[in-house]
Amino acid sequence: MKVIEIKSPGAAEVLVPAERDMPQAGSGEVVIKVFAAGVNRPDIVQREGRYPPPPGASDIPGLEVAGEVFAVGADVNRFSVGDKVCALVTGGGYAAYCRAPEASTLPMPKGYSFVQAAALPETFFTVWSNLFDRAGLKAGETLLVHGGSSGIGSVAIQLAKAFGAGVITTVGNEEKAAFCRGLGADTVINYQTEDFAERVREVTDGAGVNVVLDMVGGDYIPKNIECMAADGRHVSIAFLRGPAVDLNMLPVMLKRLTLTGSTLRARDNEFKGAIAKALFAQVWPLLEDGTVSPQVDMVFPLADAAAAHARMEESMHRGKIMLEVGHD
Template identity: 50%
Template sequence: MKAVVITSPGGPEVLQLQEVEDPQIKDDEVLIKVEATALNRADTIQRKGSYPPPPGASPYPGLECSGTILQLGNNVTRWKVGDQVCALLSGGGYAEKVAVPAGQVLPAPDGVSLKDAASFPEVACTVWSTVFMTSRLSAGEAFLVHGGSSGIGTFAIQIAKYYGAKVFVTAGTEEKLAYCKDLGADVCINYKTENFVGRVKEETAGKGVDVILDNMGGVYLQRNIDSLNLDGRLFIIGFQGGSTSQINLASLAAKRLTVQAAGLRNRTPENKALIVKEVEKNVWPAIKEKKVKPVVHKYFSLSQAAEAHQLMESSKHIGKILLLP
């Protein structure tokens, strides 16, 4: 099969489409013929050599895909050959075929094209496991997502609104903010021209928001803490603004705050299967009802992976970038 290989750590130009061995499936895995895969920020970090795949995972990038099941492992009971699915991967999505544990596979959601289904697994599993399963966002609460126009952001806006939260977003251009508003965001803040802490306080009568999903890390840590309400929860999923910070711990105690951080890729297959099951139960109905829709900025072929990475690193996109074999 063909797959995108990281020929050496470096810029987008190190991504080369090459002929490689087909993946071999284990007893609890399925083999998927890939219809589409989607880019994630983690892919660009892996390409630079800073985010190696977990032990035993495919060396090729790609943390999600959609496609058709080609082959079943001996212990797989739920799926059959020919099923149209999407899946959460530990790697290997930038290829014509990929092996994946059966517990990380979801039925392609109703009303969405098979290729666009590739835009959901990583964002849905990330947002559901952090904002809902861990931070327990509930109806009537206020929720802030940084990077509102990203793949994570555009999904988080829609699912948080579906579950009755008031949604705040930050983004860096008026075009991105307008898109977030169209998706349902209630308060849209340009982080380049406004102080988001001040705006959050103003819009919440001085209280702050209840849950924040943050991709910036260090540079935003104290400001996020300052933006939270009593019993507020901050969940950090990225370090685009660095991974170190100095904060005032007294502000955590005074407001009884919770600060957590996690990734998805290095979790155990059992833990991923649990998240995937929860996503199917709680997110898939919202997609079926057309209350959550795929947001795809552009499609590229696998051979254009370098160009797709350049677009992602320019941050000019809104939503997801897909690669099609």
């Protein structure tokens, strides 16, 4: 089968087409004939040699796919050959066929294309797990999410609004600001021209936000803490500015803040399966009635995965960057 390999750690051009043997379905697994796959920031970090796959995972990049079930392993009960599905995987997504755990595989929402469905797993699993399970965001609370025009940000805005929370987000230009307003963000802050902590205090009348979903890290973390409400929850899911931070813990103590974070890729199938069940019950209906939708920026052929990575590294995208996989 055709795949995209990482020839050696480096820039986008190290992604090269190659041929591999077909994956085989193990117990509790399906093999998906892939028609579309998502491109995510962890793929770039893996390509650079800074995020090795967990033990047992494919070295082929790609964490989410959509397609048709091609084969099923022992103990698979929910899916049959030919079913249209999307799946969160630990690797192997940039390929014509991909092995996936049944636990983190979901039916494609009704009316969805393969590209739309492949844009769901990584961002929706991540946002649900961190925003609702870990941070406990509730109706009536206010969320601050950085990078609102990213795949994660665009999902966080929509889900927070769908479940009754207010949303403040940060962006780097007016085009991204307009995009986030279109998704329902209540306040959009251009971090190039405004101090986001000051603006958050202003729009919340000094009360601050209840939850921060942060993908930036570094010097953003102290500023996030500045604009958090009492009993607020701060969730770190990435560190574009690095994980090291010089932090005054006194506000954390005085405001009774919770600082937490997580990664998803290395978690076990039981953990991911619980997220999948929650998404199917609570979010899939919103996808099917149009309340929430994946935002697709650009679609590249699988062979042009290097160009897709370059697009993400330019940071000009709004929503998800996708790969389309053709079959002869």
